[in-house]
Amino acid sequence: xxxxxxxxxxxxxxxRRQNALRHIAGRGRFVTDIVLPRMVxxxxxxxxxxxxxxxxxDVEAALRAPGIIKVFTAAxxxxxxxxxxxxLDHFARMTSIxxxxxxxxxxxxxxxxxxxxIARSRAEAEDACELVVLDIEDDEPVVDGALALQxxxxxxxxxxxxxxxxxxxxxxxxxxRAFAEAAHVVEAEFVFGRHTAVTLEPxxxxxxFDASTGQLTVHQGTQTPYQFQDVYARHFGLNExxxxxxxxxxxxxxxxxxxxxHEEMGAVAASKLLGRPVRFVADRLEAFLSDIHARDHKxxxxxxxxxxxxxTAMEVDDLTQxxxxxxxxxTSAVEGNQVIRLMGGPYAMPDYRGRLSVVFQNKVQTxxxxxxxxxxxxxxxxxxxxxxxEALELDPFDMRARNVxxxxxxxxxxxxxxxFEKLSHEACLTxxxxxxxxxxxxxxxxxLRKQGIHRxxxxxxxxxxxxxxxxxxxxxxxxxxxxxGAIVKLTPAGDVQCMISVTEQGQGTETxxxxxxxxxxxxxxxxVKVITGDTDTTPSGGATWACRGAGIGxxxxxxxxxxxxxxxxxxxxxxxxxxxxxxxxxxxxxxxAVTGAPRMALAExxxxxxxxxxxxxxxxxxxxxxxxxxxxxxxxxxxxxxxxASYVEVDVxxxxxxxxxHWVVEDCGRIINPLLVDEQxxxxxxxxxxxxxxxECLYDDAGQLTNGSLADxxxxxxxxxxxxxxxxxxxxxxxxxxxxxxVGEAGTAAAGAAAMNAVNDALRPFAARIxxxxxxxxxxxxxxxxI
Amino acid sequence: MKIEITMxxxxxxxRETVExxxxxxxxxxxxxxxxxxxxxxxxxxxGACLVLLGxxxxxxxxxxxxxxxxxxxxxxxxLNERGVIADLQAAFHDRNALQCGYCTPGMIVTAHALLAxxxxxxxxxxxxxxxxxxxxCTGYEAIVDAIEATAVQRMGEAAE
Numbered sequence: 001x002x003x004x005x006x007x008x009x010x011x012x013x014x015x016r017r018q019n020a021l022r023h024i025a026g027r028g029r030f031v032t033d034i035v036l037p038r039m040v041x042x043x044x045x046x047x048x049x050x051x052x053x054x055x056x057x058d059v060e061a062a063l064r065a066p067g068i069i070k071v072f073t074a075a076x077x078x079x080x081x082x083x084x085x086x087x088l089d090h091f092a093r094m095t096s097i098x099x100x101x102x103x104x105x106x107x108x109x110x111x112x113x114x115x116x117x118i119a120r121s122r123a124e125a126e127d128a129c130e131l132v133v134l135d136i137e138d139d140e141p142v143v144d145g146a147l148a149l150q151x152x153x154x155x156x157x158x159x160x161x162x163x164x165x166x167x168x169x170x171x172x173x174x175x176x177r178a179f180a181e182a183a184h185v186v187e188a189e190f191v192f193g194r195h196t197a198v199t200l201e202p203x204x205x206x207x208x209f210d211a212s213t214g215q216l217t218v219h220q221g222t223q224t225p226y227q228f229q230d231v232y233a234r235h236f237g238l239n240e241x242x243x244x245x246x247x248x249x250x251x252x253x254x255x256x257x258x259x260x261x262h263e264e265m266g267a268v269a270a271s272k273l274l275g276r277p278v279r280f281v282a283d284r285l286e287a288f289l290s291d292i293h294a295r296d297h298k299x300x301x302x303x304x305x306x307x308x309x310x311x312t313a314m315e316v317d318d319l320t321q322x323x324x325x326x327x328x329x330x331t332s333a334v335e336g337n338q339v340i341r342l343m344g345g346p347y348a349m350p351d352y353r354g355r356l357s358v359v360f361q362n363k364v365q366t367x368x369x370x371x372x373x374x375x376x377x378x379x380x381x382x383x384x385x386x387x388x389x390e391a392l393e394l395d396p397f398d399m400r401a402r403n404v405x406x407x408x409x410x411x412x413x414x415x416x417x418x419x420f421e422k423l424s425h426e427a428c429l430t431x432x433x434x435x436x437x438x439x440x441x442x443x444x445x446x447x448l449r450k451q452g453i454h455r456x457x458x459x460x461x462x463x464x465x466x467x468x469x470x471x472x473x474x475x476x477x478x479x480x481x482x483x484x485g486a487i488v489k490l491t492p493a494g495d496v497q498c499m500i501s502v503t504e505q506g507q508g509t510e511t512x513x514x515x516x517x518x519x520x521x522x523x524x525x526x527x528v529k530v531i532t533g534d535t536d537t538t539p540s541g542g543a544t545w546a547c548r549g550a551g552i553g554x555x556x557x558x559x560x561x562x563x564x565x566x567x568x569x570x571x572x573x574x575x576x577x578x579x580x581x582x583x584x585x586x587x588x589x590x591x592x593a594v595t596g597a598p599r600m601a602l603a604e605x606x607x608x609x610x611x612x613x614x615x616x617x618x619x620x621x622x623x624x625x626x627x628x629x630x631x632x633x634x635x636x637x638x639x640x641x642x643x644x645a646s647y648v649e650v651d652v653x654x655x656x657x658x659x660x661x662h663w664v665v666e667d668c669g670r671i672i673n674p675l676l677v678d679e680q681x682x683x684x685x686x687x688x689x690x691x692x693x694x695x696e697c698l699y700d701d702a703g704q705l706t707n708g709s710l711a712d713x714x715x716x717x718x719x720x721x722x723x724x725x726x727x728x729x730x731x732x733x734x735x736x737x738x739x740x741x742x743v744g745e746a747g748t749a750a751a752g753a754a755a756m757n758a759v760n761d762a763l764r765p766f767a768a769r770i771x772x773x774x775x776x777x778x779x780x781x782x783x784x785x786x787i
Numbered sequence: 788m789k790i791e792i793t794m795x796x797x798x799x800x801x802r803e804t805v806e807x808x809x810x811x812x813x814x815x816x817x818x819x820x821x822x823x824x825x826x827x828x829x830x831x832x833x834g835a836c837l838v839l840l841g842x843x844x845x846x847x848x849x850x851x852x853x854x855x856x857x858x859x860x861x862x863x864x865x866l867n868e869r870g871v872i873a874d875l876q877a878a879f880h881d882r883n884a885l886q887c888g889y890c891t892p893g894m895i896v897t898a899h900a901l902l903a904x905x906x907x908x909x910x911x912x913x914x915x916x917x918x919x920x921x922x923x924c925t926g927y928e929a930i931v932d933a934i935e936a937t938a939v940q941r942m943g944e945a946a947e
Contacts, residue, residue, distance in 0.1 A: 016880055023888025024876040024895065026823025026863035033822040123808070200827045200835055200889040200923055251825070251889030252923045284828045506886030506924055679883050679929055686926035710832035710921070718917035718927040723910075747926075 010515040010525050011738075014675035017511045018526065019504065023249075030249045031204035031221045032281050039206065039277040040069050042267055043125035045115035045132045046289065047107035050362040050703025051142070051156070051324075054105060054114065056135030062117060065131055067124030072116040072270060074104030080269040082235050084260060086326035088476030091333050094166040094358075096326035097157045101266045107136060108157050108324035109364050110704050111289030116266050118278065141362035141703035145321035146298060148359045156324045156360040163360045165326055166333040170340055171353040172415055178313035178351040182304035186387040191772040192376050194296035194321070195695035197369055198715055201251020202282035203291065205264045207271035216243045218268065221250045223503055224258040224543045229535045230479045231260055231329065232268055247533035250505045254370040254687070258545055259292050260328045288708030293697055294369035295773075296321040297339065297376050303384040304351075309392050309402045313351035314344050314415075316380065320358045323365035329478045332366050333358045338373025338465065341416045344381050345463035346425050346641065347403040352415035362703045370687055372546075374464060374749035382460040382753040383771060386760065396459055396757070397438065400643075401429060404461060418463075421634070423641040424729045425461055428665040432459065432643045435727050436663045441647060449765065454652055455660070456764075458757025459645045462750035466547035466668070466742025467638040467735070469631065483631035484553050485539025486560040488517055490568060490624040492610035494588065494603030496521055496528040498560070501541025502553030503533045507744060508676035509549045513557045515672055516738065520561025521568070522585030523602070539627065547640070547742020550672055552632055555736040560628035567626055572605055574620045634735030640746055642666030642729075644685070646754035647722075650762040652784060655777030657693060657759060659722040666746050667729040670739035674728070677743050682724045684747020690716040692752035696774050792856040796821070797865030805852045811845075812836045814852035815862060823863040823892040827921065834893040834920035838862045844900040863892040872899055875937045884933035886924030894920050898934045906945075908938055 022028055059071045083098035103114045115132050119125035142148045142156040148163040156163050179185060206219040216238055222228055225245040233240040250257065263280050271278040282290065298319040304312045320336030340354030389399035404425035405412045412420045432438075438457075445455045470482035486500040498517045504510045510530040518525040531537060541556070542548060565585055572590040573580035582593050589598040590605065608615060609622040616622060632638070645663040650656075664681050671677050694714035698707045707713045732739025752773060759780070760769055768783040781787045793802045796819060803818055810829075815821040815838065824847055827833035831846040838847045839861040866872045875898055878884070885891040894917070901908060901916040908916065913931045922930065 017883060020880055020883065020885055020888065023885055023891045024879050025867045026821075026892055028823070028888045028891075030822075030825075030889065032826070033816075198921075198923060199887075200833060200921060201825070201887070202827075249888060252887045254923070284830070506888060508883075508886075675883050679886065679925060682926035682928050683886060683924045684926075687923070709830060710828040711830060715921055715923070717919075717921060718914040718931065721914075721927050723928055724926065 010518045011672050013515065013673065015511055015515055015525055015673055017508050019510055028249045030201055030251050031206060031219050032201060034206055034219055036206060036208060036277040039279055040118050040120060040274070041122040041125050042270060042278055042280040043117050043122060043129050044113040044263060045117065045129045045134060047103060047110055047112040047114055047136065049107060049136050049138045050110045051140065052107050052136040052138040054103065054107065054134070055137045056133065058133040059115060061131035062128040065124065065128035067120040068117065068128050069120065070118040070274060071128070072102070074102035077101050077116060077266060077269050078104060080236065080272055081265055084235060084328040086328035086331045088331050088473065088478055090476040091166050091331065094333055095160065096165060097159045099262070099325055099328065101262050101269055106158055109362050111364060113262050113266065116270060118270055118274065143361055143363070143699060143701060143703045145319050145359040145361055148361055149357065156362050160360065165322060165358040165360055167357045169353070169355050170416055172351045175313050175315060175351040175353045179304045179315065182312060183307035184305050184388060184391040185302055186384050186391055187302035188383055188387065188771050190299040190301065190380055192295045192297040193696035193773050194293045195691050196288065196291055196293045196697055197254045197256035199252030199254065199256060202284065202287040203257060203261065204281040205267045206277050206279045207267040208277040209271040209275060211275040214238070214242050216268065218245045220245060220247055220264065222247050222257045223250070223253045223505060223545055225503065225533055225535050226501060226540050226543060227258065227480055235265065236268060236272060244536045247503055253505045255368045255372070255545060256291050259330065259367050261290060263290060284710055285708050288697070288705060288713065290364060292327060292365055292367040292369065294366055295376065295691065296366055299376065299380050301380045301384060303388055305388045305392065309394055309399055311344065311347050311349045311385070311388065311403050314349060314384070315353045316340060316343050317355045320356065321361055322358055324360055324362050325365060327365045327367035329480060330368055330473065334368055335366070335373045339376045341418060342373055342377035342463065343416060345377065345414060345418065346405065346461040348405045349403070349415050354416065363699060370684065371745040371748035374462065374745060375688055375691060375752045378460055378462050378750045379753040379756055382757055386757050397429065397433060400459065400461055404429065419635055420639050421733055421735065422731050423463065423639060424667045424731050425641055427729045428641065428643045428667060429461065431727050431729060432645055432663060432665045435665065435725055436645050453649065454762045455647065455649045456758040456760065456762025457645065457647055458754045458761055459643060460750040460753035460757060461643040462641065464547065464640040464742065464746045464749050465637045466640050467551035467632050468546045468548060469636055471636045472546065481540060481542035483629050484541030484556040485627065485629040486556045487539060487625060487627045488560045488564045490564065490602060490606055492606040494601060494606045496523055497531065498528055498557060499531045499538040500553060500557055501539050501543055502549045503544045505544065507549065507680055508673060509544060509553065511676065512550055512554060512672040516554050516557045517561040520558060520565050523588050539629065547744050550740045551638055551736065551742050552630065554672060554740050555738045556628060556630040558738050559630055560626055563628055564626035567621070567623055568605055571609060571620065571622065572600060574617050575608060576600065632735060638669070638733040638735055638741045640666060640668045640741045640743060642746055644750040644754040646758040648755065648758040648762060650759060650780065652766065655780035657775065657780070659689065659720065662722045662724045662751065664724060664747065665727045665729065666743065667731050668743040668746065669730065669741040670732040671728060671730060672740055678726050680744050681726055681747040684745060685724050685751040686716050686721050688748040688751025689721065689755060691773055692755045693774050790853055792853055794855050794857060795859045797861055797868065807851065807853055809852045810848055811850040811852050811855050812847035815847060821862050821864055825889055825892060834897060835890055837893040837896040839896060839900070844896050863895055866899060874940060875899065878933040878937045882929045882933040882936065884925060884929040890920060890922040894922065894930055901934065902938055902941070906938065906942060910935060
């Protein structure tokens with residue numbers, strides 16, 4: 001209909017991030033930077049034991065310490081807040097005990113807050129914490145998930161009848177026959193260590209309750225301001241309209257900052273009681289002791305293959321070890337649930353049985369962290385595929401080529417029930433083989449073996465859950481939005497603003513939203529100001545998690561932008577006495593859709609609608625603001641897919657692994673900004689490699705975390721990380737106009753699996769195998785039989 | 788007990804009375820409002836708090852404010868205002884060498900100090916120089932690229 005299509009130049013371009021300019025100039029504004037009048041500081045006395053009963057608590061000396069404003073115990077603080085329980089209705093028979101802010105009787109993990117001290121400075125609050133006398137009679141802690149399910153096991157928390165939080169079985173009819181008829185059955189046992197997010201900015205909150213108006217304003221480093229608005233309103237007896245949550249710059253989140261924590265609830269409670277702003281910023285030890293941890297799985301798995309290399313079935317038993325209660329409001333069961341459902345995801349495997357046991361223990365709560373469940377399912381699947389290839393004497397690429405769902409065989413339903421609209425595993429495998437020059441690498445590997453240099457190549461195809469609908473949480477009764485909202489407006493001077501519910505933690509949300517809106521309105525992205533992270537100024541929505549920012553947020557912005565475009569064109573038609581159907585927007589102007597000739601500037605529309613509406617025809621609509629909410633309505637998820645490869649060198653004398661190179665080919669549908677997509681992938685890969693080689697929360701038999709500092713807990717640093725080469729296949733989802741799928745978790749999903757296969761490939765001449773993360777030098781030497 | 792200290796911070800003379808235990812990081816952030824300097828671990832492991840003391844990069848979380856008495860301190864705000872890192876900042880922007888931005892001030896201070904000492908660092912040298920700077924978001928490659936590009940550009944300008 002028009003020579004100037006709706007989708008103009010900016011979607012698909014590597015636009016740089018405007019909001020990055022503030023950070024490189026030292027003008028970031030994080031919660032930790034905010035100072036409010038009359039603000040006070042919180043510190044907590046924490047349980048030194050993993051499991052026990054409080055038999056004595058004396059805060060008298062702390063009350064007399066310099067600078068102390070208040071010392072709260074459970075008796076005074078907890079009644080301000082209704083308890084929270086982390087279960088979802090669609091997880092049948094799931095159980096967990098209720099939580100409140102401070103421990104009042106029993107303590108359930110080492111680090112649980114018992115006393116909250118409020119002082120004029122954090123230093124004074126910490127000094128006073130030292131003066132609190134806390135006497136705990138210790139109980140035996142539950143520290144091992146497998147033992148926790150035995151009949152005579154200690155129970156991790158009072159009120160539970162067993163340590164089973166949630167259990168389920170997923171199976172197809174033919175699984176036993178598939179194993180009985182298999183040419184080969186390969187099997188392995190896996191341990192995936194407990195690790196944590198280690199955002200560089202720790203959790204931070206300033207709760208500011210104004211008793212004169214009943215308004216609560218919370219400045220919080222979080223991905224999900226709307227979720228916290230709902231939580232604070234419901235649990236503190238406020239109307240939703242009385243609660244404003246503002247997330248300014250957030251120093252990393254990765255899923256960790258969207259869970260409810262005792263300390264944040266404590267800050268709100270204390271502010272309500274004191275009527276002044278209360279600040280809590282976790283120090284690094286507190287972060288290790290109280291941020292959610294992730295993973296912590298023991299998996300037993302086997303795979304049946306036919307003589308022609310076809311994978312016919314998998315059987316998997318996953319033990320997910322969580323804390324003493326399930327996290328709120330998203331629970332601690334989603335990780336394990338995704339582990340058993342993502343198994344074998346890329347493959348046309350017809351049969352499957354997955355068993356899940358989510359088990360309580362006396363450690364800090366675990367919950368959703370970047371790539372929920374994916375790294376576990378991917379590593380288990382891909383290690384078994386490599387072992388099957390070895391048994392069949394097939395090359396790993398060949399083995400996968402025989403088993404991935406063919407690119408022309410979609411839509412496809414996996415053995416675990418996932419519906420795939422259209423994936424591109426074959427194209428991704430082909431592209432990966434090209435970019436890594438696989439055959440040359442194999443030749444190099446063989447040549448170096450003769451010199452005693454042991455290199456390994458590992459590959460790992462993956463699927464990634466993105467763009468989730470309400471099936472994720474909403475149907476389970478959780479008040480977690482499956483939709484997002486955007487307001488787009490043209491200012492009187494012809495600039496554009498977009499207020500949107502998806503949020504920014506540095507991934508570039510605001511930039512891609514600007515690109516999407518710009519293309520709908522025919523302006524440059526730099527003229528679109530995107531405003532996020534404030535429940536008072538943006539529409540309600542799910543915000544940023546489970547890879548929904550680009551796919552759902554982008555579609556919301558696109559549709560809101562088109563509504564405003566239509567309004568502008570209708571108004572322009574009246575002003576110009578032209579048919580709006582013959583007009584379009586481009587270059588900051590209303591143009592003739594056929595000739596491209598400018599008819600009037602957007603600034604002129606803004607001027608007339610705002611200052612001279614009297615000149616418009618009677619009854620015309622001068623609205624220059626449009627709002628749209630969008631909820632995914634097609635497939636339950638839009639899956640991203642891809643394949644990763646890792647090239648490593650293992651020193652078989654020391655167990656040290658050098659990461660030489662990493663490759664990713666992925667398909668996240670329509671790419672809105674290739675620069676930002678690639679950097680999401682790189683960051684995600686390195687988080688996956690961190691878990692694969694370095695990161696582990698180590699506990700002793702008494703349930704004490706023994707490495708809660710950045711000197712003892714190893715994170716990936718620049719010196720150890722490889723360069724990462726990335727290529728793309730683009731298969732837009734037809735669920736939306738935009739066609740974008742998520743990408744933020746793709747890197748993390750399969751990096752560890754590729755690395756584990758690479759290490760095992762390097763160890764192959766020694767008949768040594770490793771199936772535990774992190775793959776530390778000690779564990780590699782143990783696999784080699786050296787120690 | 789409190790003590791009086793005087794130092795030059797970003798070209799301005801400041802005189803304050805502090806507790807002996809106050810860290811330089813807390814002094815810069817809480818007293819002077821210089822919030823580009825961040826705290827990530829408070830034990831000298833993460834590099835978010837790096838500032839220049841007498842031209843050398845130091846961890847302001849491990850330095851007491853009292854130790855900086857009489858010294859010349861420069862933070863990212865000062866480097867930014869002096870215009871001496873404009874090319875480095877542009878390279879970080881172009882390459883998207885930051886995401887959340889929390890590590891960025893420390894990264895830029897490290898990069899500035901590295902490039903002052905070594906005009907032609909290779910990728911391995913850059914990665915080594917960044918070994919005390921933790922970034923959870925980027926995976927480091929873009930940061931290495933940005934520093935490398937700045938070095939190459941400066942060498943080109945010096946040759947002209």
